Amino acid sequence: MSAIETTARSLGNNVDNLRRHNLSTLLGIVHRDGPASRSRLTKLTELNRSTIAALVGELVTLGLAREVQPEGSRTAGRPSPIVVANEKVVAFAVNPEINAITVGAVGLGGVVLDRVRMHTGNTPSVVEAVALATTEIKRMRSRLRKDVRVVGVGVALPGLVRREDGVVRLAPHLGWIDEPFSGRLSDAVGLPVSTANDASVGATAESRFGAGRGVRDLVYLNGGASGIGGGVIVEGRPLTGVTGYAGELGHTLVNSAGILCHCGATGCLETEVTQSRLLDVLGLDDPEMDELDHAIAVSESPEVRDEIDRQLTFLAVTLRNAVNIFNPRLIVLGGFLGALFEASPGTIERAIAEQTLAGPGDCVEVVRAQLRSRLLMIGAAELAFAALLADPASSAT
Amino acid sequence: MSAIETTARSLGNNVDNLRRHNLSTLLGIVHRDGPASRSRLTKLTELNRSTIAALVGELVTLGLAREVQPEGSRTAGRPSPIVVANEKVVAFAVNPEINAITVGAVGLGGVVLDRVRMHTGNTPSVVEAVALATTEIKRMRSRLRKDVRVVGVGVALPGLVRREDGVVRLAPHLGWIDEPFSGRLSDAVGLPVSTANDASVGATAESRFGAGRGVRDLVYLNGGASGIGGGVIVEGRPLTGVTGYAGELGHTLVNSAGILCHCGATGCLETEVTQSRLLDVLGLDDPEMDELDHAIAVSESPEVRDEIDRQLTFLAVTLRNAVNIFNPRLIVLGGFLGALFEASPGTIERAIAEQTLAGPGDCVEVVRAQLRSRLLMIGAAELAFAALLADPASSAT
DNA sequence: GCAATATGTTGGCAGCCATAACAATTCCTC
DNA sequence: GAGGAATTGTTATGGCTGCCAACATATTGC
Numbered sequence: 107m108s109a110i111e112t113t114a115r116s117l118g119n120n121v122d123n124l125r126r127h128n129l130s131t132l133l134g135i136v137h138r139d140g141p142a143s144r145s146r147l148t149k150l151t152e153l154n155r156s157t158i159a160a161l162v163g164e165l166v167t168l169g170l171a172r173e174v175q176p177e178g179s180r181t182a183g184r185p186s187p188i189v190v191a192n193e194k195v196v197a198f199a200v201n202p203e204i205n206a207i208t209v210g211a212v213g214l215g216g217v218v219l220d221r222v223r224m225h226t227g228n229t230p231s232v233v234e235a236v237a238l239a240t241t242e243i244k245r246m247r248s249r250l251r252k253d254v255r256v257v258g259v260g261v262a263l264p265g266l267v268r269r270e271d272g273v274v275r276l277a278p279h280l281g282w283i284d285e286p287f288s289g290r291l292s293d294a295v296g297l298p299v300s301t302a303n304d305a306s307v308g309a310t311a312e313s314r315f316g317a318g319r320g321v322r323d324l325v326y327l328n329g330g331a332s333g334i335g336g337g338v339i340v341e342g343r344p345l346t347g348v349t350g351y352a353g354e355l356g357h358t359l360v361n362s363a364g365i366l367c368h369c370g371a372t373g374c375l376e377t378e379v380t381q382s383r384l385l386d387v388l389g390l391d392d393p394e395m396d397e398l399d400h401a402i403a404v405s406e407s408p409e410v411r412d413e414i415d416r417q418l419t420f421l422a423v424t425l426r427n428a429v430n431i432f433n434p435r436l437i438v439l440g441g442f443l444g445a446l447f448e449a450s451p452g453t454i455e456r457a458i459a460e461q462t463l464a465g466p467g468d469c470v471e472v473v474r475a476q477l478r479s480r481l482l483m484i485g486a487a488e489l490a491f492a493a494l495l496a497d498p499a500s501s502a503t
Numbered sequence: 504m505s506a507i508e509t510t511a512r513s514l515g516n517n518v519d520n521l522r523r524h525n526l527s528t529l530l531g532i533v534h535r536d537g538p539a540s541r542s543r544l545t546k547l548t549e550l551n552r553s554t555i556a557a558l559v560g561e562l563v564t565l566g567l568a569r570e571v572q573p574e575g576s577r578t579a580g581r582p583s584p585i586v587v588a589n590e591k592v593v594a595f596a597v598n599p600e601i602n603a604i605t606v607g608a609v610g611l612g613g614v615v616l617d618r619v620r621m622h623t624g625n626t627p628s629v630v631e632a633v634a635l636a637t638t639e640i641k642r643m644r645s646r647l648r649k650d651v652r653v654v655g656v657g658v659a660l661p662g663l664v665r666r667e668d669g670v671v672r673l674a675p676h677l678g679w680i681d682e683p684f685s686g687r688l689s690d691a692v693g694l695p696v697s698t699a700n701d702a703s704v705g706a707t708a709e710s711r712f713g714a715g716r717g718v719r720d721l722v723y724l725n726g727g728a729s730g731i732g733g734g735v736i737v738e739g740r741p742l743t744g745v746t747g748y749a750g751e752l753g754h755t756l757v758n759s760a761g762i763l764c765h766c767g768a769t770g771c772l773e774t775e776v777t778q779s780r781l782l783d784v785l786g787l788d789d790p791e792m793d794e795l796d797h798a799i800a801v802s803e804s805p806e807v808r809d810e811i812d813r814q815l816t817f818l819a820v821t822l823r824n825a826v827n828i829f830n831p832r833l834i835v836l837g838g839f840l841g842a843l844f845e846a847s848p849g850t851i852e853r854a855i856a857e858q859t860l861a862g863p864g865d866c867v868e869v870v871r872a873q874l875r876s877r878l879l880m881i882g883a884a885e886l887a888f889a890a891l892l893a894d895p896a897s898s899a900t
Numbered sequence: 901g902c903a904a905t906a907t908g909t910t911g912g913c914a915g916c917c918a919t920a921a922c923a924a925t926t927c928c929t930c
Numbered sequence: 931g932a933g934g935a936a937t938t939g940t941t942a943t944g945g946c947t948g949c950c951a952a953c954a955t956a957t958t959g960c
Binding site: 127423430 | 513516517518520521524526528547548549554663666672673719720733735737743744745746747748749750751752754755756757758759760766767768770820823825827828829830831832857858859860861862863865866874883
């Protein structure tokens with residue numbers, strides 16, 4: 107069973123909405139779960155096979171999917187054509203960071219077609235970020251084959267993004283306050299742009315294409331250079347809150363004797379568990395993820411051990427809160443939190459088992475994130491694909 | 504706009520599901536928002552008025568709604584009949600507590616028709632609770648008019664209830680562990696029984712019929728004799744988690760130097776903010792809510808003041824966590840937390856404004872719960888009405 | 901009393917999905 | 931290698947749903 111957003115309206119539905127919903131469901135399946143035979147789609151949706159034939163036919167006509175002949179089958183019966191999401195439908199992904207901007211091109215189905223990380227000397231301003239992203243998107247676009255269809259741009263941003271208009275309410279580490287980044291970028295590239303918090307976007311990506319495949323309720327926590335972000339998937343759908351800011355698990359109390367956080371509170375997870383302290387004791391400076399894992403694995407310094415234990419203890423507090431609050435099936439840890447987690451096998455699981463209530467603690471698992479460098483490309487692209495996936499027919503060219 | 508659960512399937516939908524969804528939507532509106540004219544239903548659902556006529560006709564035929572002539576109108580045009588949920592469709596509500604069991608009868612539309620609170624000498628065992636509830640339900644049922652239709656029993660229980668089978672996983676204050684209470688009660692009364700956590704049920708009730716009317720994203724926190732329970736409404740629907748245990752905000756860390764909680768963790772909200780400490784300093788013993796409010800209002804003791812401030816400080820920690828995590832429109836405080844909140848106007852709001860992130864803190868309001876003694880009756884009845892509301896046609900007698 | 905307005909009512913229609921019968925293709929067995 | 935079983939694509943038909951348009955009805959305001 108896959109984690110699928112429902113596209114049905116909460117109020118009155120008519121026959122058009124019905125069709126739209128079924129088209130959306132099919133496209134969602136082949137996009138997120140990969141190629142699927144028509145017979146598999148029939149089983150998954152519980153629709154009639156004649157209906158599936160018609161719906162798939164429409165998706166093919168719309169240029170959103172194609173059918174290929176199956177390889178060898180090992181069951182009796184007439185072979186069922188495989189429906190594949192058309193990866194020539196492309197979204198661009200943008201991820202501004204403290205000292206770099208990454209731009210990528212992602213095909214329907216979650217294939218990362220292109221990816222470039224551009225280092226910026228200092229923290230980019232909105233104008234600089236728009237300019238860099240625009241140049242790179244135009245370059246990538248010109249390199250794409252002529253028959254690709256570009257649906258838009260998705261941006262994963264380390265900050266709070268207002269859902270209704272895509273305005274960056276606050277990106278503390280970039281120094282952006284109330285910046286209409288989406289609008290600026292949209293004007294510059296001539297494509298629709300949608301922006302969201304990087305951790306929320308990461309949660310979506312891991313839940314659809316990574317460690318959380320098939321899981322409908324999960325909590326994702328990511329540790330990066332600019333702090334700790336979180337994202338939550340509830341019944342297969344991202345938790346957004348009223349204005350789109352939900353999921354900030356990095357700003358929950360873990361230490362009453364902690365220091366003041368930039369958010370105004372004290373003792374936040376983000377102030378106690380930081381990548382920089384970990385790198386300090388390890389003597390590293392901006393390593394790749396593999397280097398970090400390796401450095402932790404080979405280190406025999408008690409100072410390193412202590413710092414890891416200290417951070418794990420605080421991380422466990424947020425996780426026990428999360429388990430009691432969300433009762434998730436899965437917790438996914440990304441960035442240096444994944445490294446911390448694997449540095450001391452069993453520690454986090456033990457802490458959760460001891461500190462959570464009997465019910466919610468019964469069935470939760472903790473795993474490390476999987477998508478690595480593709481994470482935010484895939485996640486941001488999902489933002490751009492959202493409208494198409496919700497209504498495949500009317501978003502057509 | 505009302506907070507309505509969607510009943511559309513997340514996967515394939517056919518024409519039957521469409522009809523079911525529309526019937527469910529209409530019944531949901533008149534149940535939760537009260538009587539509505541057909542023309543209002545037309546606007547709300549965006550369905551055609553001929554369709555509304557057919558759907559309403561079916562609900563009337565099913566005995567779930569009735570139409571009454573409108574009073575005086577003040578607009579031109581033909582008067583539109585008012586559609587009213589049939590309050591002769593009845594659910595029973597049961598709420599076992601430490602020293603009492605409350606049983607009620609609730610009509611469709613959320614009308615509490617009957618309510619009896621029975622004190623028990625000591626904490627009731629499962630067998631005692633089933634026996635007491637059964638006797639009272641049978642008595643109430645015999646007093647109801649012959650033409651009422653009973654749909655089932657809902658139970659609001661101070662403990663963790665597994666969703667899939669209704670087993671009480673753990674009710675610490677009742678001393679119940681892994682008790683199949685739902686099944687026992689169902690066998691005894693001969694009606695379907697569904698059970699859930701009392702605070703979750705309270706959240707649903709306040710969101711549909713109380714302080715949270717029309718709000719789609721809210722956090723509810725209730726303080727009672729047996730601790731602090733929470734419930735969260737996300738996009739109009741109760742947050743359940745994978746196994747139904749979600750919402751336990753009472754077991755989030757508020758004090759690193761706190762004491763060990765029965766849940767296994769230390770410094771939980773539930774150990775720091777307790778009704779008993781508040782009553783101790785006030786010199787009260789099991790007061791009604793009004794008495795508690797009054798006692799706080801007239802007290803001039805600095806000891807009382809200090810205790811209230813102390814508890815508010817810790818409560819604010821959980822609330823800032825909740826605001827950062829859920830980005831809700833509204834926080835609803837029930838039980839003695841409501842009294843605490845009103846004891847010091849502005850304190851909680853100020854703490855939230857100071858300690859939360861810029862985005863999520865922008866638009867959140869804090870209010871006191873409204874439903875008082877009706878709360879758990881209405882909430883538990885909603886559990887019993889759920890199947891009927893989701894599929895009005897097939898749940899018919 | 902009449903026009904304007906809003907809404908109920910009715911008959912016909914388009915579209916969606918289900919059904920059933922048939923055709924196609926594969927695997928399995930002898 | 932031939933035939934049967936199993937599975938699925940294909941096609942024509944039909945039921946049901948909601949929409950539409952025209953008409954009927956009831957109220958307000960002049």
